Amino acid sequence: MTESPVEDSTPAAAPLVVLSNVNKHYGALHVLQDIDLEIRQGEVVVLIGPSGSGKSTLCRTINRLETIDSGTITLSGRPLPAEGRELAKLRAEVGMVFQSFNLFAHKTVLENVVLAQVKVRKVLRSHAEKTARELLDRVGVGAQADKYPAQLSGGQQQRVAIARALAMKPKVMLFDEPTSALDPEMVNEVLEVMRQLAADGMTMVVVTHEMGFARSAANRVLFMADGKIVEQDTPDAFFTAPRSDRAKDFLSKILHH
Amino acid sequence: MGFLFEQDNFALFRDGFLQTIELSALSALLALLLGTLLAAFRVSPVPVLRAFGTTWVTLFRNTPLTLLFFAVTFGLPPLGVHFSHLTFAVLALGGYTASFVCEVIRSGINTVPLGQAEAARSLGMNFFQTLSLVILPQATRTVLGPMSSVFIALPRNSAIAGAFSVGELYSAQQTFSERGYSIFSIFFWVACAYLLISATVASLFRFLESRLAVAR
Numbered sequence: 333m334t335e336s337p338v339e340d341s342t343p344a345a346a347p348l349v350v351l352s353n354v355n356k357h358y359g360a361l362h363v364l365q366d367i368d369l370e371i372r373q374g375e376v377v378v379l380i381g382p383s384g385s386g387k388s389t390l391c392r393t394i395n396r397l398e399t400i401d402s403g404t405i406t407l408s409g410r411p412l413p414a415e416g417r418e419l420a421k422l423r424a425e426v427g428m429v430f431q432s433f434n435l436f437a438h439k440t441v442l443e444n445v446v447l448a449q450v451k452v453r454k455v456l457r458s459h460a461e462k463t464a465r466e467l468l469d470r471v472g473v474g475a476q477a478d479k480y481p482a483q484l485s486g487g488q489q490q491r492v493a494i495a496r497a498l499a500m501k502p503k504v505m506l507f508d509e510p511t512s513a514l515d516p517e518m519v520n521e522v523l524e525v526m527r528q529l530a531a532d533g534m535t536m537v538v539v540t541h542e543m544g545f546a547r548s549a550a551n552r553v554l555f556m557a558d559g560k561i562v563e564q565d566t567p568d569a570f571f572t573a574p575r576s577d578r579a580k581d582f583l584s585k586i587l588h589h
Numbered sequence: 590m591g592f593l594f595e596q597d598n599f600a601l602f603r604d605g606f607l608q609t610i611e612l613s614a615l616s617a618l619l620a621l622l623l624g625t626l627l628a629a630f631r632v633s634p635v636p637v638l639r640a641f642g643t644t645w646v647t648l649f650r651n652t653p654l655t656l657l658f659f660a661v662t663f664g665l666p667p668l669g670v671h672f673s674h675l676t677f678a679v680l681a682l683g684g685y686t687a688s689f690v691c692e693v694i695r696s697g698i699n700t701v702p703l704g705q706a707e708a709a710r711s712l713g714m715n716f717f718q719t720l721s722l723v724i725l726p727q728a729t730r731t732v733l734g735p736m737s738s739v740f741i742a743l744p745r746n747s748a749i750a751g752a753f754s755v756g757e758l759y760s761a762q763q764t765f766s767e768r769g770y771s772i773f774s775i776f777f778w779v780a781c782a783y784l785l786i787s788a789t790v791a792s793l794f795r796f797l798e799s800r801l802a803v804a805r
Contacts (some may be wrong), residue, residue, distance in 0.1 A: 395711055415634055417715065424713025434708035438726050448712035451722060494710075500712060 347537055348373045354403035363389050365559040376536045376548040383558035389541045391508050393427040424452050427497030427505040431512050433489040435481035442477040445496045467495040471525050487518030491525055504535040555579045592770045593778055605761030613744040619683030624690025633697050649688040657681045678750035683750050686743050693735045698730030730801050737794035742784045758782055763788050
């Protein structure tokens with residue numbers, strides 16, 4: 333395991349993802365308000381907060397699936413390019429896992445993981461298939477390689493989606509409520525894969541309602557409400573002693589002791 | 590009914606039939622390629638392309654086909670464009686049908702969940718990769734039903750070319766009429782020929798529909 337960068341006092345390398353003064357509106361709704369955020373290499377940042385607080389939107393701005401109205405976002409020190417070839421190249425370096433899996437319905441599980449490697453990364457097909465099978469084994473769905481997504485359970489589909497994103501060898505992985513569409517008994521198999529990924533040193537941004545995951549895997553918890561980052565802290569500090577009233581209120585509603 | 594087998598009538602009828610098939614097949618090919626391209630334009634992120642697609646559809650779908658034939662056959666030569674009558678007919682019929690194909694494909698694209706395109710883009714695919722590798726293959730299944738209607742209408746629309754010096758079925762009918770055969774028996778054979786073409790197109794699409802079923 334790589335060294336944990338959290339609370340690291342040594343002068344760290346430049347942060348991997350930097351958002352500064354980011355603003356976004358949906359019509360009259362100011363969904364992201366003056367967001368400043370730095371994510372370091374290997375850090376696991378968990379975004380929590382009530383519905384409509386802007387956490388999914390924030391997550392999606394990092395690979396520009398959502399555009400922003402003002403401010404800057406940089407990845408490895410380079411600002412996100414506008415629409416076009418450069419943006420496509422950048423997106424290949426940012427893995428994304430969606431709430432509704434979004435596996436390609438007309439392709440087999442194996443093809444789902446192979447497709448972008450061959451078409452975007454221009455990897456040889458045989459090599460891409462080898463990578464795909466290794467990744468599918470790693471997330472525990474190797475036996476399903478020749479099935480179609482619709483034949484898999486939600487948990488299996490989500491693990492395939494993680495493998496598909498990992499196949500691009502991303503610098504950072506974005507998870508947009510990856511377990512929210514799952515049956516309760518399938519949540520853990522997905523979280524387990526994510527914990528493993530975090531332990532392997534992957535830089536991750538996770539939007540979730542799974543407080544257990546936030547506690548155990550996060551380096552930092554960001555609490556968002558009404559388009560602002562209200563509070564951020566280590567999971568221990570945040571869950572035991574939230575500072576803001578908004579966070580206290582939120583936690584009292586969702587944590588049952 | 591027997592007139593068809595007198596003199597050179599059968600040869601005339603056969604040539605007309607083959608010409609209708611050739612005209613229809615070439616127009617269908619043009620319509621499919623151009624229509625797909627126009628549909629891609631209409632969903633593209635580039636405003637100029639979107640405007641081009643919309644203009645084409647508005648212009649060609651709303652103009653009577655006969656008028657389009659006039660425009661192509663008599664409008665292009667003064668501009669220095671000289672083709673055979675058949676080529677002009679293919680351009681008119683293909684361009685007209687392309688506007689319908691475009692709208693059918695666009696409606697099919699809209700049935701594919703947005704998440705599919707987002708997943709493709711998040712993996713670094715560009716617009717054309719997203720469209721050709723992920724969206725269109727999934728849209729194809731939904732599109733086949735309405736598409737078969739468009740391509741059944743096409744051979745029947747091709748009859749208009751008969752009035753613009755293309756020797757297809759409809760113009761064969763005109764010649765037979767001039768030769769004084771009974772209108773009923775002429776139309777019987779012509780109708781049979783169109784029916785055969787339409788039925789073939791319809792069964793081709795039924796075959797495709799059964800082959801391309803996608804589980805979701």
